Amino acid sequence: MAYKIIASQCTQCGACEFECPSSAIEYKGEKYVIDPDKCTECKGAFELQQCASVCPVPKTCVPA
Numbered sequence: 548m549a550y551k552i553i554a555s556q557c558t559q560c561g562a563c564e565f566e567c568p569s570s571a572i573e574y575k576g577e578k579y580v581i582d583p584d585k586c587t588e589c590k591g592a593f594e595l596q597q598c599a600s601v602c603p604v605p606k607t608c609v610p611a
């Protein structure tokens with residue numbers, strides 16, 4: 548399982564990129580994307596998914 552970013556809601560603030568413990572978030576093709584092969588859903592690192600926690604837009608970082 549992995550999280551994904553709803554591109555149409557993302558303001559491209561960039562906050563999530565630096566909070567991800569798995570370096571799964573990248574700015575690619577003019578949008579922020581989560582690499583599903585790298586996303587661990589923060590398991591073992593954090594209680595809450597860090598991307599969803601820091602994202603200022605509700606329901607923009609969600610389970611894929």
Ligand code: SF4
Pocket residue numbers: 549550566567568569570571572581585586587588589596597598599608
């Ligand atoms: S859920 Fe965690 S590991 Fe996955 S992209 Fe978000 S911050 Fe990174």
Ligand code: SF4
Pocket residue numbers: 552556557558559560561562563564579598601602603604607608
């Ligand atoms: S924190 Fe949210 S709004 Fe900001 S770049 Fe990440 S997904 Fe987009």
